[in-house]
Each structure stands twice: as structure tokens, then as C-alpha cells.
Amino acid sequence: MPEYKAPVRDTKFVMQELLNCEQHYQTLGYEDASIDMVDAIIAEAAKFNEQVLAPINQIGDQQGCSWYEGEVSTPDGFKEAYQQYVAGGWPTLSQPVEFGGQGLPSSLNTAIGEFSSAANHSFAMYPGLSHGCMATLEGHGSEQQKQMFLPKLVEGSWTGTMCLTEAHCGTDLGMLRSKAELNDDGTYRINGSKIFISAGEHDLSDNIIHVVIARIPGSPAGTRGISLFIVPKFNVNDDGSISDKNGVSCGSIEHKMGINGSSTCVINFDNATGHLIGEVNRGLHCMFTFMNAARLGVANEGVAAAEAAFQGSLAYAKDRLQMRSMSGPKNPEGPADPIIVHPDVRRMLLTQKSISEGGRALIGYLSQQVDIVQASTDDVAIAKAEANLALLTPIAKAFLTETGLECTSHGVQILGGHGFIKEWGMEQLMRDTKISCLYEGTTGIQALDLLGRKILGSKGELLKGFAAEIASFCYANGQDPALSNYCLTLGGYVEELGKYTEIIAAKAMKNPDEVGAASVDYLMYAGYVTLAYFWARMAKVANEKLAQDSADGAFYQAKMKTAKFYFDRILPRAKGHAACMENGAGSMMAHAVEDFAF
Structure with missing residues (x-):
């Protein structure tokens, strides 16, 4: 299994030298985000991911998650790693101070998020989904809902999900069958079943807060009749404390091609209590807060995969001796030359390097656009940032995951037969990465969004x-x-x-x-x-x-x-x-x- 090292030097190059994060943060009022603070956070994130998450990556793949009577157990070491993650304050990094967060820029969180995806893609899924859940609540929830749910989500003792897909419909959300019926107390009874729910059930947190789309009887057909709801695994009292078990259960977990350490669940809602987010029939609008945040996160997974593949490939290519260089021996004292001297191996290594480093720059740029939208008071700057995000998010999500997958394939190829063997970790990386091409809208969906809606539509x-x-x-x-x-x-x-x-x-x-x-x-x-x-x-x-x-x-x-x-x-x-x-x-x-x- 290749040893993962967080790309600290290159991350600092992108943030500090290419994108001048110091001036960027000062302009937006992030006074605490000094270069010294940024350096310290990057260094600690590197240590956590290298020493805690990377060592349990292969264990997660081998053991996977287990389901028993509606409850899911994560692989050995995941629960302890999550406890360390919470104790280190990582969930709070870029969350609002008023709910217990540190109030640091979103772009800083995105930069270190790459480390987690590269070190252990499966583990990164658990806290990763919570960020979109929190963004949706912060953007569209009522003040009471924020006070009920955000402090524990920010703290990390609760996690969040996004429940969209149903067995008969994937991207075509207008076909959903889940129903939401109004109760006398203003809550809703949620009935239906969702599939492919990442982190839908697990043993890492005390509660799981599901963001669920459903249709209220009498609402219009199609996407115009979708509403959005908060449906917790355990009901929550007005003061934010846990109450009784809600009508939410995990029917099964999926047996997947990759990211086996991440639980992907069938979640059933049986007269579950739900809380309406935003306005009736405006659920799709609210949900895209979650979706857009998730799409940038998935693009970052593509960069992480390319980086991890490059690191493993480079280490192997320096050591593996095969044949002689066509331009003369480069290791004359040995029986053969290291394969890194061969042009075709160089082609694959440099493809990995150029995609990972170029992708890191694109993600850094986009995450700064997110900072501007969230924190700027300049309407012109906000409008420009929103336009850049609208155009470049589908490009980043689809292009970086497709090329990231290509880079993992090169990793298998560079290692040859060893790349196809589980012990070396390359085939796991390739299996784990394919899902990123599907998450939050497939490459084809992103392409239609870009060309049809964004380019021709504007x-x-x-x-x-x-x-x-x-x-x-x-x-x-x-x-x-x-x-x-x-x-x-x-x-x-x-x-x-x-x-x-x-x-x-x-x-x-x-x-x-x-x-x-x-x-x-x-x-x-x-x-x-x-x-x-x-x-x-x-x-x-x-x-x-x-x-x-x-x-x-x-x-x-x-x-x-x-x-x-x-x-x-x-x-x-x-x-x-x-x-x-x-x-x-x-x-x-x-x-x-x-x-x-x-």
C-alpha cells in the first residue's frame, strides 16, 4: 500500500503564491486567517490525514461496512478516527461562529478536504455530506431550525445526508414518489424510500440529520412540486436535545464496486416526522445549495485521486527495475534501469502530475469564488463570482473526475501486474474513484447543464x-x-x-x-x-x-x-x-x- 503524503508545498503554492489568499482573506474580513494560521492548519491537517486516516484506508476496503437489524457498523478504526476528527475541531473549521464554528474561510476547508479524500475516500464521505446539509440549513432553514440542528452538526456529534434518489428515478427527480403530509403541529409525516444514501446509517455520530425531498399531496407534478424537509434519525426537542426514535430505518446497505468503508444505504421513512425547509414546492431551489457545494467537493475527489495515484506511481517507478533506457543505461551498476526513465512511463506520470496540480489550482480558484459569495459586501464582485461558479462548477466536477479516474488507471498500468493486486492499493484507488464520475450528476448531466443551461441558456x-x-x-x-x-x-x-x-x-x-x-x-x-x-x-x-x-x-x-x-x-x-x-x-x-x- 503506497504511503500517502499530503501535498503541503503545492497546496501552499496554490493558495499563497498563485491565488494570494492572504490579500483575499483580508479583503473579505477573515482577519484570523493569517498566513501563520493557514500554515498551521495545513500542517495539522496533513499530520491527521497521514497518520490517522491513511492507515485505515485499506482496512475499510477489506472489511467494508456491516448491516444488522437496521444498524450499520463501520470498519475497524473508523469510529476512533472520527472521534479524533471531532476532538481536533475539524468539523467546525469553516462554520459560523454563532453555531460553534471557527468562522474561517470555506476555501481553507476545501484545500484540506483534498487531503482527506486522497488519504481515505471512504472516511471522507461521512463528514463530507454534513457540510452540504449545514449549508442548506444555514441558507434556507428557519431560525428555530438552525438553533435545533446546526450546533450539533457543526460540532460533529451529529452528521448529515442528502436523500434524493429513489429506486425508479435517479437524476429525474420530478418522478419521486415520497410523500409529505401535514400534521396538526406544523410538522409533516414523511413516507417513502430512498436509495444510494451515502452515510445514511452508521455508528460514528449520535444522530443523523437527513435532508429529504418529497411531494406534498396536491402539489404540481414534476420538479415544480418538490418540497424539502429535515428528517432526523432521532427526533429533536426545541432545545436541540435528542428525543425519541423517528420513523427512519436503514433497510440495507449496498454492495459496491468501491469506497466499501462508506455506508451507502437504503433509507425507509415510515410516518417519519419531517420539518419543512423553505417554502412549499421550492425544495429543488433549496436543494441546489446542497448540490452545488457537493459538486465542488466531488471535483476535489478527482484531484485527490490523481494526487494519490501519482504518489504511488512515482514511488514504484523510481524503484522498479525493468529493461534498459533506449538512450543508454541510466543505472549501469544494476541489472536494469528504473522504469521512470522510459518515455511511456514518463507520459503517464506527468499526466497524473499535470492533472492533479492543475486541478488543485482550479479548485482553489473556485473555492475562493465561494468565499466571495459568502463573505463579500461588493455586489459586483459577488455577481462575477456567481457567474464563474455557474460556468466552472460543472466543468470542474465532470472534467476533474474523468481525468482523475484516468490517472488512477495510469497508476494501475505503471505498476503493471502489481497494480492489479489488492495489496498495492492501486486497484482500490481506481475502484474508489469511479463513483466520483457519477456523484451529484453524471458527466453527461454536467455536460448538458454546462452547454444547454449555462452556455446556450445565457x-x-x-x-x-x-x-x-x-x-x-x-x-x-x-x-x-x-x-x-x-x-x-x-x-x-x-x-x-x-x-x-x-x-x-x-x-x-x-x-x-x-x-x-x-x-x-x-x-x-x-x-x-x-x-x-x-x-x-x-x-x-x-x-x-x-x-x-x-x-x-x-x-x-x-x-x-x-x-x-x-x-x-x-x-x-x-x-x-x-x-x-x-x-x-x-x-x-x-x-x-x-x-x-x-
């Missing part, structure tokens, strides 16, 4: 804003010899993305299927271009540091070299996606259903 305005940011960077740095080629190349790709947007929009006027046919290729094209922008920005910072004769020269040289690899070997993939977009829906939709018979 008549291209959302794209224009971010494209203008990239154009501004290219204009400002286009004469710099170290950056001129990057700026010229990047400008061409952005211009081409605008062209394909217009082509698809024109085709869709005649055939709406053109949007669905182009959407995933469009998203992946946009993803490669977006990461190229952040690699160009990182190259600029690294080049400036090298000009200052920095003592950390090897780090910055590596950044420059990886940027060149990304532009030379990864960004050109976008051209293949462009060709697919250009070729349209014709061959895809030409088959009759009967043609698929076998």
Missing part, C-alpha cells in the same frame, strides 16, 4: 465573462518570452471554443439532439482549456520566482516543465473533442433502437 454571456478573464491574462503576458507561446496557444483555443458554441447553437435550432450529442465533448474541451489557463498562470508565478533566484528553484523549475508538458501533450486532446463536435449528431442518432439488438 446566450453565451457566462462564457464571455470567463473568456474575457483569460484574454486579459494573455494580453498582459503575451510579450513575456517565457509565456508568449502559452498565451498565443491559449487565446486560439478560447476563440475556437466560442466558434464551436455558435456552430452548436445554430445546429440545435434545426435539431435539438445536437446539444446532447456535443455536450460531453464540449465540456471536456472546455476542461482542457480551463486547466491550460491555470497552468499558464502557474508558469508565470514560477518564472517570476526563478527570476528572483529563489532557494526553492527545483520546485519552480518543475512547475515550468510540467506546464510545458501540459501544453505539449495534454491540451492537444481538445482537438479530438472539437472534431467530434464538428461531426455532429448524425451518426450517433442514425440507428433505430432495433439496430442495437444482439
Whole structure:
């Protein structure tokens, strides 16, 4: 099993050197978030994840969770690790002070969240779902609901979930059958069954607070008739103390491809007491507070997977001796050269490195946009941040999980036969990561959201804003010899993305299927271009540091070299996606259903 080391140096590079978090936090009024404080939190988070969570990662995969008479037990060490997690104050980090939180920026929590996903994806699911639950309550709950539920959720002694999916409907939430009937005291009776509920039942916390969508009788059909409810495992008194058992039970747990240490449950609601969040029939609107927070978290899982795969692959490639380098022996005293000298192994290692580091920069940027929305008083800055999040969240979620999964596949390939063996951990990492491509809307759903709703729905305005940011960077740095080629190349790709947007929009006027046919290729094209922008920005910072004769020269040289690899070997993939977009829906939709018979 590879030993995980949190990427502390690169995390600090992104936060402090690329994105200037110190000025960012001061502007938003986060006075406690000094560089010293940030450094201390990152260091402690690294220690916790390396020493507590990583060692029980493989145990979680081997043992999985167990179900008995409606109760779920987590793998050995998970309960003790969660107790340490709570004792360390980690759940409180970016939560409001008024409910017991530390009031630190969300972006700081996101940065260290990557460590947890990389060290132990299964464990990270338990507290991870609570953040979305808390965001939904904070954004849409009544004052009484906040006082009843948030202090214990913030503390970590209670955890939260999101209960959306039903057996007959996944993404199409308008088909839900769960019912909510009004009681005389203003609460609701919730009846129905939900599946695929992550952390829906476990032995880590004293209570589990479910955020549940259901339809009130008489409400409109489809998504217009969805309402949102708080349904606790144990009922809660007005003062926040636990009362009797609610009508909530775990019918079973799923037997999954990966993340076996995370309980994925069938949750049944039988006349369970629920509390309406927000307005009747406005549940989908409220729920997207949860969904958008979760989508950024899942994108971070993709980065974490790429980083973990890179670390394991690199350690193996340095030690494993196989064949001789085609350009002459590099280990003449040994029987063969380490496989890291071979070009194809370099290709895979540098793909992992460029995706993880580029993805980390994108996630850092987006998490700062979240900070602005949450804490800024500047309406113009908030509007710009909201536009960036609307455009880039589906790109980050889908692109970083798809490429993260690719990086885990490279990990298996680099280790060869050992990659396919459980003891080495690479096959677990690949199995654990696939779910991230499905969570919070599959890649296809994210692509339709991006192209159909965000790009075409805004008549291209959302794209224009971010494209203008990239154009501004290219204009400002286009004469710099170290950056001129990057700026010229990047400008061409952005211009081409605008062209394909217009082509698809024109085709869709005649055939709406053109949007669905182009959407995933469009998203992946946009993803490669977006990461190229952040690699160009990182190259600029690294080049400036090298000009200052920095003592950390090897780090910055590596950044420059990886940027060149990304532009030379990864960004050109976008051209293949462009060709697919250009070729349209014709061959895809030409088959009759009967043609698929076998």
C-alpha cells in the first residue's frame, strides 16, 4: 500500500503564491486567517490525514461496512478516527461562529478536504455530506431550525445526508414518489424510500440529520412540486436535545464496486416526522445549495485521486527495475534501469502530475469564488463570482473526475501486474474513484447543464465573462518570452471554443439532439482549456520566482516543465473533442433502437 503524503508545498503554492489568499482573506474580513494560521492548519491537517486516516484506508476496503437489524457498523478504526476528527475541531473549521464554528474561510476547508479524500475516500464521505446539509440549513432553514440542528452538526456529534434518489428515478427527480403530509403541529409525516444514501446509517455520530425531498399531496407534478424537509434519525426537542426514535430505518446497505468503508444505504421513512425547509414546492431551489457545494467537493475527489495515484506511481517507478533506457543505461551498476526513465512511463506520470496540480489550482480558484459569495459586501464582485461558479462548477466536477479516474488507471498500468493486486492499493484507488464520475450528476448531466443551461441558456454571456478573464491574462503576458507561446496557444483555443458554441447553437435550432450529442465533448474541451489557463498562470508565478533566484528553484523549475508538458501533450486532446463536435449528431442518432439488438 503506497504511503500517502499530503501535498503541503503545492497546496501552499496554490493558495499563497498563485491565488494570494492572504490579500483575499483580508479583503473579505477573515482577519484570523493569517498566513501563520493557514500554515498551521495545513500542517495539522496533513499530520491527521497521514497518520490517522491513511492507515485505515485499506482496512475499510477489506472489511467494508456491516448491516444488522437496521444498524450499520463501520470498519475497524473508523469510529476512533472520527472521534479524533471531532476532538481536533475539524468539523467546525469553516462554520459560523454563532453555531460553534471557527468562522474561517470555506476555501481553507476545501484545500484540506483534498487531503482527506486522497488519504481515505471512504472516511471522507461521512463528514463530507454534513457540510452540504449545514449549508442548506444555514441558507434556507428557519431560525428555530438552525438553533435545533446546526450546533450539533457543526460540532460533529451529529452528521448529515442528502436523500434524493429513489429506486425508479435517479437524476429525474420530478418522478419521486415520497410523500409529505401535514400534521396538526406544523410538522409533516414523511413516507417513502430512498436509495444510494451515502452515510445514511452508521455508528460514528449520535444522530443523523437527513435532508429529504418529497411531494406534498396536491402539489404540481414534476420538479415544480418538490418540497424539502429535515428528517432526523432521532427526533429533536426545541432545545436541540435528542428525543425519541423517528420513523427512519436503514433497510440495507449496498454492495459496491468501491469506497466499501462508506455506508451507502437504503433509507425507509415510515410516518417519519419531517420539518419543512423553505417554502412549499421550492425544495429543488433549496436543494441546489446542497448540490452545488457537493459538486465542488466531488471535483476535489478527482484531484485527490490523481494526487494519490501519482504518489504511488512515482514511488514504484523510481524503484522498479525493468529493461534498459533506449538512450543508454541510466543505472549501469544494476541489472536494469528504473522504469521512470522510459518515455511511456514518463507520459503517464506527468499526466497524473499535470492533472492533479492543475486541478488543485482550479479548485482553489473556485473555492475562493465561494468565499466571495459568502463573505463579500461588493455586489459586483459577488455577481462575477456567481457567474464563474455557474460556468466552472460543472466543468470542474465532470472534467476533474474523468481525468482523475484516468490517472488512477495510469497508476494501475505503471505498476503493471502489481497494480492489479489488492495489496498495492492501486486497484482500490481506481475502484474508489469511479463513483466520483457519477456523484451529484453524471458527466453527461454536467455536460448538458454546462452547454444547454449555462452556455446556450445565457446566450453565451457566462462564457464571455470567463473568456474575457483569460484574454486579459494573455494580453498582459503575451510579450513575456517565457509565456508568449502559452498565451498565443491559449487565446486560439478560447476563440475556437466560442466558434464551436455558435456552430452548436445554430445546429440545435434545426435539431435539438445536437446539444446532447456535443455536450460531453464540449465540456471536456472546455476542461482542457480551463486547466491550460491555470497552468499558464502557474508558469508565470514560477518564472517570476526563478527570476528572483529563489532557494526553492527545483520546485519552480518543475512547475515550468510540467506546464510545458501540459501544453505539449495534454491540451492537444481538445482537438479530438472539437472534431467530434464538428461531426455532429448524425451518426450517433442514425440507428433505430432495433439496430442495437444482439
